[in-house]
Amino acid sequence: MKNITTLLKVLFSAVFILVLAQCTATTSASSENEKTFIVGPETADCTGVAPMKCLQVKENSSGEWTNFYSNIEGFTYEPGYEYVLKVKTEKIENPPADGSSIKYTLVKQVSKTKK
Known part of the structure; x- marks a missing residue:
């Protein structure tokens, strides 16, 4: 059970970072x-x-x-x-x-x- 919780935390963190990076890339592209x-x-x-x-x-x-x-x-x-x-x-x-x-x-x- 502990392994599943850790895996979910890692996956959630990775998705959050990807979403944040995409928002930053979109903002930069539009200002360019x-x-x-x-x-x-x-x-x-x-x-x-x-x-x-x-x-x-x-x-x-x-x-x-x-x-x-x-x-x-x-x-x-x-x-x-x-x-x-x-x-x-x-x-x-x-x-x-x-x-x-x-x-x-x-x-x-x-x-x-x-x-």
Whole structure:
């Protein structure tokens, strides 16, 4: 009986450690796929497949504004505001020839400031 109790304790401990390790791995993986974007208050003329308007985006306050050719699912842009966004990135398997290989999804709108 003592051997069974000891075995159950060892098994329970092993399962607990595996569950804890999986939770940590999931958290790390999701944070690796998140970016912070600063979205400028104006769009800019740009050319993708055709002439279009691009969001102006940078990843930190000291960075340069760059054209953002994709859209951010769940985000509605309003001119005249600067946004700070947390965005999840996902690699797209077999993207269209004229499309991005990354899907961007809004996780959280951190701020919206009138400019």
